[in-house]
Amino acid sequence: MTQLPAVYSEYLQGKSESFIATLMPVLLQSIAEKTHGVRVVTSTHVVQAHTDETIPFGQIVEDVD
Numbered sequence: 001m002t003q004l005p006a007v008y009s010e011y012l013q014g015k016s017e018s019f020i021a022t023l024m025p026v027l028l029q030s031i032a033e034k035t036h037g038v039r040v041v042t043s044t045h046v047v048q049a050h051t052d053e054t055i056p057f058g059q060i061v062e063d064v065d
Contacts, residue, residue: 002028002031002032004027004031005031005057005058007058007059007060008027008030008031008038008058008060011060019047022047022048022049023038023040023047023049026038026049026051027049029051030051030057033051033057034057035053035057036051036052036053036055036056036057037051037052037055037056037057037058037059037060037061038050038051038052038055038059038060038061039052039055039060039061039062039063040060040061040062040063041062041063041064041065042062042063042064042065043064043065046065
C-alpha cells in the first residue's frame, strides 16, 4: 500500500473506519498527483473530501458546511 504523508496519517488517527474509508480514495488521489492537498467538508451526518488546488500537497483543511 502507498505510504501516507505524516500529516495524512496523523489526521486519520482516532477516526472511525467509515470516515477513513470515505477519505482514503481522495488521499490516494492526492498522493498520486502530488500537486494538491485535501479539503474535508463535514456537515451533520455527511463527510465529503476532494483535492483542492489552493491547498499544498500533504496538507488537509477541514471545513464545516
